[in-house]
Amino acid sequence: MRLDTLLARASQRLARAASPTARLDAEVLLCHVLNVDRAWLYTWGDRPLDPWSHARFDALVAARAGGQPVAYLTGEREFWGLSLLTGPxxxxxxxxxxxxxxxxxxxxxxxxxxxxxxxxxxxxxxxxxxxxxxxxxxxxxxxxxxxxxxxxxxxxxxxxxxxxxxxxxxxxxxxxxxxxxxxxxxxxxxxxxxxxxxxxxxxxxxxxxxxxxxxxxxxxxxxxxxxxxxxxxxxxxxxxxxxxxxxxxxxxxxxxxxxxxxxxxxxxxxxxxxxxxxx
The missing domain is CATH 3.40.50.150 (Vaccinia Virus protein VP39)
Known part of the structure; x- marks a missing residue:
């Protein structure tokens, strides 16, 4: 499945789960899986996702749909321009x-x-x-x-x-x-x-x-x-x-x-x- 199609579907799922930032959440989670930035996603949205990464992304989206914070799922959050490790x-x-x-x-x-x-x-x-x-x-x-x-x-x-x-x-x-x-x-x-x-x-x-x-x-x-x-x-x-x-x-x-x-x-x-x- 193309990355842009996958993101659209994940965003819809998170929106149904009442995430106020559904599209952003999906992009951040996919960037985490692929170890890329969001600009890369916008540039290469027509690329397919390999099965292992697809399964990992689906698991993260499911956890986010259940309410888990994105910062805990990715293990990091930016603050004051610094990338900080996060945890429960x-x-x-x-x-x-x-x-x-x-x-x-x-x-x-x-x-x-x-x-x-x-x-x-x-x-x-x-x-x-x-x-x-x-x-x-x-x-x-x-x-x-x-x-x-x-x-x-x-x-x-x-x-x-x-x-x-x-x-x-x-x-x-x-x-x-x-x-x-x-x-x-x-x-x-x-x-x-x-x-x-x-x-x-x-x-x-x-x-x-x-x-x-x-x-x-x-x-x-x-x-x-x-x-x-x-x-x-x-x-x-x-x-x-x-x-x-x-x-x-x-x-x-x-x-x-x-x-x-x-x-x-x-x-x-x-x-x-x-x-x-x-x-």
Missing amino acids: STLIPRPDTETLVAAALARMPAEEGELLDLGVGSGAVALALASERPGWRIQGVDCNPDAVALATRNAERLGLTGVSLEVGDWFEKLEQRTFSVIVANPPYLADDDPHLAHGDVRFEPRSALVAGQRGLADLYYLIEAARAHLLPGGWLLLEHGAEQAEAARRALVARGYDAVTSECDLAGHERVSLGQRPA
Whole structure:
């Protein structure tokens, strides 16, 4: 069967399975099977697919039709221009989180400094920042050993040597260390949030998604605890849900942070709130 015909049929199947990006999903999966880019598919759509590749592609399409995330099926996802390995031990890097990277970079103007990424996951934020600020020393922490192992593999593949990664529960192993910038994308969904029943989120680790106090518990904890680990004038930046910015700002102000504000993602939702420890 020709590649373009095969893609059309796979796209129809995924559309019937309610994938919002059916054609893109099919193209990404076929590119993964053939180890080519999408431009190659457009150029050589009249080529036939060998039986082994056809069977492998069909299996991936069936898994995607069952709801499995494309990033888990291919084992990778692009974030901030970096190709990252992914796996079910971590959240899938999303464009919304690039808002956190951009906001942090705006507060990392010096040639060197120290930054802490809490809940490092696949390493997406820490490695994006390391790629842009090679003079900075970046510490990543995650309570999940599998996540730290995956982030370490990503750092090695990308040749980003300025990143240190370790297993730990938030600040527990950092003793008295202080940083110029602290960033985090903590769990921020309530345990009954309807998003948990839809899309890729169904397959991602619940421990990285759900927090108490209607999703605000970890945000409140980090706002409280981060002050002891920020240098004077240092910044705390937190990603959160689209309706949590006001609560995050109130908590930052209450704990004495200056210059408290929120920044929007590409969809116009307030996605990151931040504050500065007084100098």
